[in-house]
Amino acid sequence: MNLEDIARKAGVSRSTVSRVINDDPKVSAKTREHVWEVIRRENFTPNPAARALVTRRTEIIGIVIPTVENIFFTDNNYFTQILAGASQMARQNDYAMLLWLGELTEDEERLRQSVSNNRLVDGVITASLTHDHPLFKRLLSLNTPLVMIDRPLEHDDKISYVSVDNIRAAELATNHLISLGRRRIAHITGNLSIADAQDRLRGYKNALTQAGLPVDPDLIVPAFFSRQSGYDAMRQLLPRKPDAIFAAGDTIAVGAVQAAHEAGIRVPHDLAVVGFDDVDVAAQAFPPLTTVRQPVQGKGAAAAKLLIDLIQGRVQAPQHILLETELVIRQSCGAKNPLKG
Amino acid sequence: MNLEDIARKAGVSRSTVSRVINDDPKVSAKTREHVWEVIRRENFTPNPAARALVTRRTEIIGIVIPTVENIFFTDNNYFTQILAGASQMARQNDYAMLLWLGELTEDEERLRQSVSNNRLVDGVITASLTHDHPLFKRLLSLNTPLVMIDRPLEHDDKISYVSVDNIRAAELATNHLISLGRRRIAHITGNLSIADAQDRLRGYKNALTQAGLPVDPDLIVPAFFSRQSGYDAMRQLLPRKPDAIFAAGDTIAVGAVQAAHEAGIRVPHDLAVVGFDDVDVAAQAFPPLTTVRQPVQGKGAAAAKLLIDLIQGRVQAPQHILLETELVIRQSCGAKNPLKG
């Protein structure tokens, strides 16, 4: 079933059917309605391959989640939420969504090829792409529309991205701990090759300085966004006797709490803990985590919307969008009025 | 840059280039090598739209995760792992992967249309599609190759699917609790419109019966695959004083443990708990959950492989693949030799 068939059944020419489908104004209301009727009756959809061949557009956006660690070690539903947000926005705009997930290292070159040689998509979203990943340079040199989720560490002035104000958000978290009377506040960082992690570290330092507290290097432990990493970091911190932890991610915080428990340290009594993200594990942790909520689905949705706007020429790159964060108080910080988890 | 350009640069005809790309044997080794060189030098990739137009194949598989609850209430990384497995297998076979996520109810009709009218993919994988979902009938009546992840409740004899033997797995979990001396073993079910949940319930009953223990309806509480639901179910169970819980999912188990803690019940001392899936939250729970691990990534990968085999005619539908499960002993069951979480 193709345009020709519909045309015959409707008693018009192929071009007219095409015009009807593409909302071309110069077609009489009468024929338009008639043709639509036939299309609906026959349950016809134009062949996207043929369409793409001539329009040079596929109406597909790609989303790339590139690194091994993201998929296998992050251990939370961050990426599910990113995908949910992007998917919904794409569908609302009649775009389909192609997914590339980075996996084993051996596959990395193949992924890079697959993404960069690809003519299947009108534009690309990346999530948590680090500037040292081979795809980074490639995607920049391509002239496909590109939107990054999470600010890139390099060339961020030339790249469109969607993120949150991580510095302010980290200040928020740290100030909260300060306001609870904590004074030896430690920070477990995320992967510092990611701008988010760097910004959260900066926000932590800012808050201490502004409160007149010392920034003690011994209380800053670099880690990655994983539970094991948070666990290890906490064990390093134990002898330094912090009274609070600001962790750069919820999964890190969960690992830290586990190490604290094993050492007989009570959370929040002996140690107040604040995480970041508000992904699934935050509310499910014991005790439920106080954390900085960032709108993860919102980031996915905003990235998709921005990408589509770029594709359709409604806006010009680069564009930077920062979404709002919010402190969610549960039990791990020991504040008086915790919300229900 | 197209076949014609490459042909000119290589001093051959367009068809020869096409033959080289498609590994047609009747082309001399010499020209073949020469043409490949030009292709590599020019970094050429054939236009997939043009190719799809003539071959009627897109080399794209679709994956559908349809229901609202899956995305928003499941709160674990189950679907991330499904996607990771499917994605990796797809790429290994030079297929791209299109993702449809079901979201808000208003969008359901749009999703159904988008999936079923679609000519963008060579075949479809569904994850956790229930038989009462509008997509179920549609996908069956389409003649696109189809593979379901998780056995469908109806027509499972006509549908290809990948799953685990949930009955045996549930027996495994329940037997473990019995072997630890527990006698009032309760079961919190998953969403019973999903076959997995029904099978786990059946396995639970089987194990009790085989051990000569009574099946007490008061110790079976229906729930959904969510933490809140597990929490509510546990509160119903409290007055009935179970000494063990087999939960149909890890997230359910986490909710149940939380309710138990609030009631002053110690896990595992007063209450042994076993979950199902071994998703992220299991190891991160407090205490770390003993659970039945199912190979979630493996299910995604197996589904993609099977779908591609169906598309390429290597096997005939319907095919049923059951993967192995494994009991992972951590702390929530109180067994003597827990593995490291």
Next chain:
DNA sequence: TTGTACGCGTTATCAC
């Protein structure tokens, strides 16, 4: 072994 010519289903550019 290589080249020629046609068709895939659509949109765009002309005429009318």
Next chain:
DNA sequence: GTGATAACGCGTACAA
């Protein structure tokens, strides 16, 4: 407002 007709880039009989 409508209808021919030429692209779009590729695969593939068929001819050479």
